[in-house]
Amino acid sequence: MxxxxxxxxxxxxxxxxxxxxxxxxxxxxxxxxxxxxxxxIGFQSLDADTAVRRRGELVRLLxxxxxxxxxxxxxHFDAAGFEGRLSFxxxxxxxQYEGWWNRPEVRSWWENLPLDGPDGGTWRETxxxxxxxxxxxxxxxxxxxxxxxxxxxxxxxxxxxxxYRARMADSSFDRLGNDIRELPEPRPADSLGRRLTVSLPExxxxxxxxxxxxxxxxxxxxxxxxxxxxxxxxxxxxxERNPVGTGCISIRDCIEQDGGGKDLERRSxxxxxxxxxHIEKAARKNPSHLAxxxxxxxxxxEATFDPTMNIWVEVQIPxxxxxxxxxxxxxxxxxxxxxxxxxxxxxxxxxRHAVPQ
Numbered sequence: 547m548x549x550x551x552x553x554x555x556x557x558x559x560x561x562x563x564x565x566x567x568x569x570x571x572x573x574x575x576x577x578x579x580x581x582x583x584x585x586x587i588g589f590q591s592l593d594a595d596t597a598v599r600r601r602g603e604l605v606r607l608l609x610x611x612x613x614x615x616x617x618x619x620x621x622h623f624d625a626a627g628f629e630g631r632l633s634f635x636x637x638x639x640x641x642q643y644e645g646w647w648n649r650p651e652v653r654s655w656w657e658n659l660p661l662d663g664p665d666g667g668t669w670r671e672t673x674x675x676x677x678x679x680x681x682x683x684x685x686x687x688x689x690x691x692x693x694x695x696x697x698x699x700x701x702x703x704x705x706x707x708x709x710y711r712a713r714m715a716d717s718s719f720d721r722l723g724n725d726i727r728e729l730p731e732p733r734p735a736d737s738l739g740r741r742l743t744v745s746l747p748e749x750x751x752x753x754x755x756x757x758x759x760x761x762x763x764x765x766x767x768x769x770x771x772x773x774x775x776x777x778x779x780x781x782x783x784x785x786e787r788n789p790v791g792t793g794c795i796s797i798r799d800c801i802e803q804d805g806g807g808k809d810l811e812r813r814s815x816x817x818x819x820x821x822x823x824h825i826e827k828a829a830r831k832n833p834s835h836l837a838x839x840x841x842x843x844x845x846x847x848e849a850t851f852d853p854t855m856n857i858w859v860e861v862q863i864p865x866x867x868x869x870x871x872x873x874x875x876x877x878x879x880x881x882x883x884x885x886x887x888x889x890x891x892x893x894x895x896x897x898r899h900a901v902p903q
Contacts, residue, residue, distance in 0.1 A: 570683055570684070570685050570700070570701055570703075570704035570705075571683070571684060571685070571698035571699060571700055571701060572681055572682060572683045572684075572698065572699060572701040572703075572713055573681075573682040573692050573693050573696040573697070573698060573699075574696060574697050574698070574699045575677040575680075575696065576638070576696065576697075578677045578678075579676075579677075580638065580639050580676075580677065581639060581640040581674045581675065581676050581868075582636070582637070582638060582639075582674070582675055582676075582677075582680060582692060582862075583636070583637040583639070583640050583642075583643035583672065583673070583674045583675075584634065584635070584636050584672070584673055584675075584691075584692075584752075584862065585635045585637075585643065585670060585671075585672040585673075586632055586633070586634055586635075586670065586671045586672070586816070587604055587632065587633050587635065587668070587669070587670045588630055588631070588632035588633075588668070588669045588670070588671075589601050589604075589630065589631045589632070589666065589667070589668055590624065590628040590629065590630050590666050590667045590668075590669070590876060590877065590880065591628060591629055591665070591666030591667075592627065592628060592629065592666070593629065593664075593666075594621075594629040594631075596629075596664065596665060596666055597621075597629050597630060597631040597666060598631055598807055600631070600665060600666070600668065601619070601631040601632075601633060601807075603655065604633055604655075605633070605805060607649075607651060607652050607655060608635070610649070611645060611646070611649065612637075612642050612643070612645030612646035612649065613646065614635040614636055614637055614646070615636050615637055615638050615642070615694070615695040616634075616635075616636040616689075616691065616692065616694040616695055617633060617634070617635055617636075617805070618633070618634040618690070618691070618802060619631070619632070619633050619634070619802065619803045619804065619805060619807070620632055620633075620634070620800035620801060620802045620803055620814065621800065621801050621803055621807075621809075622798045622799055622800045622801070624798070624879075624880075625786060625879065626877050626879050626880075628666070628667075628877060630798065631807075632798070632800070634691070634754075636691065636692055636694070636695070638692075638695060638696070640674045643674070659874045659875075660875065661739050661740065661741065661874065661875050662739050662875065665875075666875070667738075667873065667874060667875045667876030667877060667880065668873075668874045668875070668876070669871070669872065669873045669874065669876050669880055669881060670870070670871070670872050671818070671869070671870070671871045671881060671882075672869070672870045672871075673752060673862055673864040673868060673869045673870075674864060674868040674869075675862040675863070675864045675865075675868065676716075676865070677715065678714060678715035678716035679714055679716050679722070679862065679863045679864065679865070680692075680714065680860075680861070680862050680863075681710065681713035681714050681859075681860070681861050682696070682858065682859070682860045682861075683701065683703075683704070683709075683713060683858065683859055684698070684856060684857070684858035684859075685704075685856070685857060685858075686758075686854070686855075686856035686857075686858075687856075688758050688760070688761065688856040690756050690758060690812075690814075690856070690858050691754065691756070691858070691860045692860065693858070701713060707826070707829065707830060708826065710753075710822065710826075710859070710861050711822060711826070713861075714861065714863070716863075721823070722749050722751075722821065722822050722823075722863050723749055723821045723822070723823045724747045724748045724749045724820070724821050726747055726820055726821075728790050728791075728793065728820075729789045729790050729793060729795065729820055729885050730790075730885060731790060732789060732879065732884035732885060733884055734877075734878030734879050734883075734884060735878040735879075735883035735884060735888055736878065737873055737875075737876050737877065737878045737880070737883055737888070738875060738876075738877065738878070739875060740874075740875070740890070741872070741873075741874045741875075741890065741891045742872070742873050742874075742876075742883065742888040742889065742890065742891055743870070743871060743872045743873075743888065743889060743890075743891035744871045744873075744881075744882040744883065744886045744887070744888050744889075745886055745887045745888075745889070746869055746871065746882065746886060747820070747886075748865075748866040749821050749822075749863055749866075750795070750818055750819070750820065750821070750863070750864070750869055751818070751819040751820075751821055751822040751824075751825065751861065751862075751863050752816070752817070752818055752819075752860075752861065752862040752863070752864075752869075753815075753816070753817050753819065753825065753859065753860070753861050754814055754815070754816045754817075754859070754860040754861075755814060755815050755857075755858070755859045755860075756802075756812065756813065756814035756815075756856075756857070756858045756859070756860075757770075757812070757813050757814070757855060757856070757857055757858075758810075758811065758812045758855070758856035758858070759811045759812070759855055759856075760810070760811040760812070761854045761856070762811075762854050762855050763851050763852070763854065765850065765851040766849075766851045766852075766853060766854065766855060769845055769849075769851070770845070770855060773841045773844070773845050774838075774841055774842065774845060777834070777837050777838040777841045778815070778838060779799075780834045780837065780838070781832075781834045781835050781837075781838045782797060782799050782815055783834075784832060784834040784835075785797045785817060785828075789885070791828070791832075792819075792824065792825065792828040792832065793819050793820035793821065793824025793825060793827075793828065794817055794818075794819055794820075794825070794828075795817075795818040795819060795820060795881075795882060795885055796817065796818050796880075796881050796882065797815060797816070797817040797818075798815070798816050798817075799813075799815050800813065800814050800815065800816060801813055802814060818881075818882070822861070822863060872891050873888075
């Protein structure tokens with residue numbers, strides 16, 4: 547490993563405490579040998595109505611056999627000026643995901659997506675992650691992500707830098723890093739009119755951080771908007787503007803929506819990082835993140851309200867070969883395209899193993 551893999555977390559203080567000392571909970575896989583799948587499918591267009599219509603095509607494919615265990619939707623506006631609509635699709639096992647992905651109507655839709663014309667681009671970033679490389683943590687019960695179908699259990703690993711790593715069992719014997727010191731400067735890919743996939747390094751880290759305020763009091767919401775929203779925005783902007791310094795490959799600042807496209811009282815930031823160690827280093831040293839942590843600590847240390855904001859985070863570090871990225875007629879700054887070698891993608895491959903009936 548090079549010094550880029552800065553994955554040694556600060557000492558975990560949990561050994562001095564019991565789980566009951568912390569309000570935080572984490573999801574628990576029902577089977578420690580299972581592989582959870584998250585497929586993020588996105589649509590980009592200069593016209594919001596087009597992106598909405600294209601997402602509607604996907605939504606109509608989500609019922610029936612092997613349907614996802616949880617479905618969430620969002621909108622975002624990317625740095626290239628494109629309207630984005632995306633869906634988070636979760637399956638509790640990879641066998642269930644493969645069953646859906648190999649349904650004839652799903653395969654036909656994906657393989658026949660247009661490579662030109664006014665419909666814009668379509669992309670998918672799909673990861674299959676084992677229990678020891680996954681964590682979802684929250685302080686509230688409001689379901690989001692995999693907590694919609696996995697049970698929550700108390701955890702002592704909260705309240706210190708390095709908690710993300712400590713909550714993943716594989717970190718006890720695996721640094722979860724790679725040998726890449728830093729990202730290259732981004733270069734737009736030649737991707738319009740093409741179907742591309744990307745060669746990715748090992749141990750790319752996915753993080754989804756969310757905030758849900760549907761049950762918040764007016765007092766808490768006003769304080770959040772005044773103290774937290776500006777510093778969250780600054781940190782997101784820093785990650786987007788400074789990929790070389792932070793290791794951030796891509797970040798999408800999302801307003802979450804219901805199935806009909808109505809905005810919810812929920813926001814999430816989804817990012818892919820070169821490794822968990824890269825973002826740990828940036829979080830410890832970057833002024834934007836330090837300002838965010840100081841604002842958060844101050845907000846709740848001096849609270850004059852009963853805190854009900856649901857703040858949650860999901861981290862996944864798929865094994866090599868278990869993260870797939872495919873881009874169809876997307877602009878050249880989409881996702882992984884500006885940083886890694888791309889190659890023509892074949893139509894969605896039919897899997898060799900049998901699908902359970």
